[in-house]
Amino acid sequence: MAAHPKRTIDRLAVERLSHLELRARLAVEGLFSGIHKSPYHGFNVEFAEYREYSPGDDPRYLDWRVLARSDRFFVKQFEAETNLNCYLLVDSSGSMDFGRDGRTRLDQAASLAAAIALLMLRQGDQAGLVTFDTAVRTFIPPRGHARHFSAIREALEGVKAGGDTRIASVLHEIAERVRRRSLIVLLSDLFDDAEEVLRGLQHFRHRRHEVIVLHLLDDAEIEFPFDRVTLFEGMERGEEVVVDPRVIAEGYRAKVAEYLASLKRGCAEKNIDYQRMLLSEPFDRALTTYLGWRKYRMSGGTRR
Amino acid sequence: MSFLHPEFLWLAPLVALPILIHLLNRVRYRRMRWAAIEFLLATERRAVRRARLRQILLMVLRTVVLAAALGALAQPILSGGLASLLGGTSQVAVLLDVSASMSAADASGSAFDRARRTAAEEIARLPRGTRAASIAFSARADAPFRAPVHDHGAVARTIESADLTSAASDVPQAIRAAAESLERGGGGGGTIWLLTDLRAAGWHARPGRGAWDETRAALQAAGHPRLLISDCAPALAANLSVSKVRVSPDLLLEGDVPRLTATVTRQNGDRAAGLGGAPAKAALYFDGRLVDTQSVPFGEAGDAGPEQSRGADVVFHLPALGGPAHAGWIELEHDALPADDRSYFVLRPAESIPVLVVSGQVSSVPFESSGDFLASALQPPPSEAAARSPFAVKTIPAAQLAGASLGGLAAVCLADVARPDAEAVRALRAYVEAGGLLIIFPGAHTDAAAWNAAGLLDARFEAIVQAEGEKRMKVNWTSPTSPITATLAAEGLDRLAISRALRLAPAPADEVLATMDGGGPFLVRSQLGKGKVYLYAVSCQPDFSNLPFHPALLLTVHRMLHAHLVETGEPIAMEALATLEFPVKPGENRVVTPGGQVVPLTVHEGRPGRGFFDRTAQAGIYRLASGDGTAEGAQAAPPIAAVNVPPEESDLARIEPTEIRSLLQGSTVYFLATDGNVSQWPSDAPASSAVSGFPLAALAIAFLLSEVILAWSMSRPAAGAAKPSPAGPAPVKA
DSSP states (O other), rough: OOOOOOOOOOOOHHHHHTSSSOOOOSOOSSSSEEEEEOOOOSSSSEEEEEEEEESSSSSGBBBBBHHHHHHHHHHHEEEEEOOOOOEEEOOOOOOGEEETEEEEEEHHHHHHHHHHHHHHHHHTTTEEEESSSSHHHHHHHHOOHHHHHHHHHHHHOOOOOOSOHHHHHHHHHHHHHSSSSOEEEEEEOOOOOHHHHHHHHHHHHHHTOEEEEEEEHHHHHHHOOSSSEEEEEEEESOEEEOOOOOHHHHHHHHHHHHHHHHHHHHHTTTTTTTEEEEETTTHHHHHHHHHHHHHHHHHTTOOO | OOOGGGGGGGGGGGGHHHHHHHHHHHHSSSEETTTTTTHHHHTTTHHHHHHHHHHHHHHHHHHHHHHHHHHHOEEEEOHHHHHHHHHHEEEEEEEOOOGGGGGETTTTEEHHHHHHHHHHHHHHHSOOOOOOEEEEEEEEESSSSSSOOOOOOOOOOHHOOOOOOSSSSHHHHHHHHHHHHHHHHSOOOOOEEEEOOBBBBHHHHSSSHHHHHHHHHHHHHHTTTEEEEEEEOOOOOOOEEEEEEEESSSSTTOOOOOEEEEEEEEEOOSSSSSSOOEEEEEEEETTEEEEEEEEOOOSOOOOOOTTTTTEEEEEEEOOOSSSOEEEEEEEEEESSSSSSSOOOEOOOOOOOEEEEEEESSSSSSSSTTTTTTHHHHHHHOOTTTTSSEEEEEEEEGGTTTTTTOOTTTTTTEEESSSSOHHHHHHHHHHHHHHOOOEEOOOOOTTOOOHHHTTOOOOSSEEEEEEEEEEEEEEEEEOOSSSSTTTTTTTOOOOEESSSSSEEEOOTTTTEEEEEEEEEEEEEEEEETEEEEEEEEEEETTTTTTSGSSSHHHHHHHHHHHHHHHHHHHHOOOOEETTOOEEOOOTTEEEEOOTTTTTOOEEOOTTTTTTTEEEOSSSOOOEEEETOOOOOOHHHTSEEEEEEEGGGGGGOOOOOOHHHHHHTTTTTEEEEOOSSSSEEEEEOOTTTTOOOSSHHHHHHHHHHHHHHHHHHHHHSSSSSSSOOSOOOOOOOOOO
C-alpha cells in the first residue's frame, strides 16, 4: 500500500462537538468526578466534600461528628457521580481505506473517535484508544486529563489502514483486557463474519460493558450504483473479480441488506447501541444526530 | 485440406481478434478497489461465474463466427476434395483429353496417364446415386455413353481403355458434347469434369466466337452444370518439333532427286529462362532406313522470354525416286513431348502426266489436225526433245470424246472443237467437277452459239474478230501474282502476232488472267467443282496467232498443269483424324495402320477406284493392303498416306484462367491445380448456384465490428453519472 500522507483531524469540527454529551446508559464504574452513576458503595470510595443535608439524601452519609459539633446536618460528598471510561476501538484494517472524494472511512473513524474522545474528556470522563486490524496495534489506556487528548489525536492522525480484518478475535482480546466496566465505542465497517462480530461484542456485554457500534459504510457499498462492467479489487487480500453490475446488483444489495439487518438485530438483542453512519454525511453532523437521538432515547423517547 | 479460395487464409489471424478483445477488455475494465469484496464474491458466485462464462462463451462464439466467415470465404474442400465436389452432384460427365499434347511427360508420368488414373479413381469413388459418363476427346468427341449411367464400373473401364491420339484438341466441342450428354440425362445441372493440359490452341480450336456460343447454349440447355477443370500438364521447359516438311520439286516424277526441307521449331516452355543453345539434330529415315542426320542450325541462343519460339530449316537430299510411293520421316531427339518429334511423309512420284488432246478438226496431214501443235509442244518426239517430257499425250478426235475414259487424266485439252455434244459435255463436266483440268482452245470452226448452249461454261463465246492487218497485239498478263502468268511480261513474252481472236464474255466469277490490246480477254480461268477450266481466245494453230510457236504456249499450259496437280494432288502428309482418299485397285480393300492394325477401308459406290479411310487418330504411315491383309505383308504394303500431329499441338502456350472464365461466362468454374488446391472462379452464375460466402462473411464482420465498438464503449470510464443517485465513490488509487 502506498504511504498515506499523515491525517489531519479537523480540530475545529471536533471542538464544535465537544459540548455534546455522551452519557452511559448503563451503570459504569469510575473514580473521578463524572456524570455517571457509580455502582460502588462503602469505604473504598474517596471522600470529596460536605454538603448540607437535603431531604431525601441517604441518612447513611450524614456526618455525625459534624452534627455533634455544629448541630447542623451535613452529608459526606463522595465520588457518587463518577467518571466514565470510554474505549474507542478504531478499525484500521485495509477495508477502512475505502473512501470518497479523497476522504477515507478511516479518516471518518478517526474524526469521530477524536470528537468522542474530546467530549468525553470535557465532560470529565476518560477516553482511551485502541486501533486494530488482525490484532491490537495501538492501545492507549483511558485517561481524563486534558493532555491525554493530544496523545489520542496524534495516534489517530498517525494510524494507517492496512492488513486483513479479524474484528471478532480482536474484540475478544480487548474484552479480556478491559477490567472496569466501560463504554466501548467500536468504529468499523464490520466487514467480517456477522455472527463472529456479534459474539465479540457479546463478550463485552458479558463483562457488563456498554457497547456502541458506529458502523461506517459508504453509500455505494449499500446501493451498488454501478452499471458498467468493472473489475473490483479487494482492499485487503487483493482478490479480483470482473462483474457486470447489471447482473449482480440486486443480489448484492439483498446480501448487504441481510447482513446489516442481522447486525442490527443482533446488536439490539444484546442491548448494543448500533448506529450506521454513511461516509457521504459529514462526521460532525452524523455524530450530532446520533448523540441527539441517544439522549432522546435515554430520556424515555423512542426512535421512530 | 484444400480450399477454393486459399488466399483468404491470410486473414486467419483475425480469428484471434475476439480473444484479444476479451483480454484487452480485462485490461481496460474500469478498476475499483472495493472493501465489500466478500459480498461480491459471496453474493453471486453463480452470477460472477455466469458472467465470466457468458464472456467466455461470447468470446468463443465470436471466434467461431469469424472462423466460419473466413471458412465461408475460403470454402474449404473436405478430405477427398474432388469427391466432395463430384459426389454432391446428380450426374457427372468426365471429359478426358486424348490429344497429342497430353503425351507430355515428366518424372511422374505423362499428362494423359495422370488424367486417366485420376478420372478412373474418382469415378470409382462416386456415390451410388451419382450417374456418370465419360467422353474421350481430341478433335472429335468420342462418347460411348449417350447419357450418364449408374454403372460406374463401365465408365471407369472406358476411361482405362482410352488411348492417346495424335490429333489436336477441340475443347468447345468437347464441352458441348458433355453438356448434351447431361441434358439427355435429364439436365438440371450436374458436373462436367474436364481433365486436360490447358493448351491454348485447344480452347481456340475454331476461330471466331461461334463455337463457344454453341457451347454456352448447350450448357444453358443442360441447366448450367458446374465445370471442374483439372490441369494435368507437367511443366515443360522447352519443346522441339518438326513444324513443316516441304518437298521440291512439288510435282514429283519418277527419276526426280527431290530435296526435302524440314522446319524444326524450338519453343520455350513455362519455366525456361530462354531458348538454350543446346544443339539439336534431325535424322531422315526414308523407306525404312536412316539416310541422313544433320544439326539444326538454330544459331546463337537469345534471351527469349517464355513461350517464344525459334525455327530453323534443315535440307535433306533424297535419292532418285522410282516406284509408285515412298515413305519416310524426319525424327528429332525425343523430349518431354514426344508426339511431335517425328514428321512423316509419303512421296508419290508420277511416271508421267497423262494429257488428252481432243482435236476438233482431224487431218492425216501432220500438224493439220487442230491439236497437233499442242500435242507436239507438250510431248515433242524424243528425237527433238532435249529432255524427257513429263507429259504422256494422247490425241483423239472430238467424235471420240464422249466415249473416252477421262478418269486419271491430268488434263483434257480441246482444240477447235466446233460443237460439243451432250454426252461429251456431260463427261467433261463430270471430269472437271471431280477435280480435272480442262483447257479449251477455240478455232475457226468454233460454233459460239453451240458452245453457249452446251451449258459447260459460264463464260460466253462471241464472235471471232479480225485484227487489222498483221498487227502484233500486246497481251497484258493481268494477274501478275498468278503462278500461270507470273514472269511472262518480264521475260518479254507479252507480244503475240494475233490475226484473229474469239471475243469472250467472262462470267462474273471468272478470273481474267490476260487481256489483249483493245481490252478483250485473252486467257480466262473458271472454277467448276473441284476442277478448273482455262479458256484461250485464240486457237493453238497458226491460223489465229503465232501462239503455237511462242514459248508462252508451253509455259502457260505447263504452269496450268503444275499448279492444278499440286493443288489437287495428294499431300505428302495429313493431320491426324483427316479422312484419307486414295486410288485403289480391285482387291485392295484394307488399310494397315501405324500400329499394325488391319482395318477395312471404305469405297463409295459413286467413286469406284477411290478408297476412303478416316480412322487416322495415330500418327504414322498408313499402308494399303490387299487380300487378307496378313501381318507379314503389312510392312511391305505400299504407303498411301502419312499422318502427323497437327502443329498447334506443339504450341506450349497455355490459356489463362481469366480467358476460360470469359469463354465459359455464365457457368460456375472450379479449377484444380496440379498441387491439389481447388479454387473457384467467381462468375456470373445464375441464382441456382451455391450461396456465396460473402453475405455470411459480411454479416460476421458487421457483428464483430459492433462487438468491438460495444466493448470499447463499455470499457471507457463514465463521464459523469446519468443517474440521479450518487454514482459511487471515485476509485481510490492504491
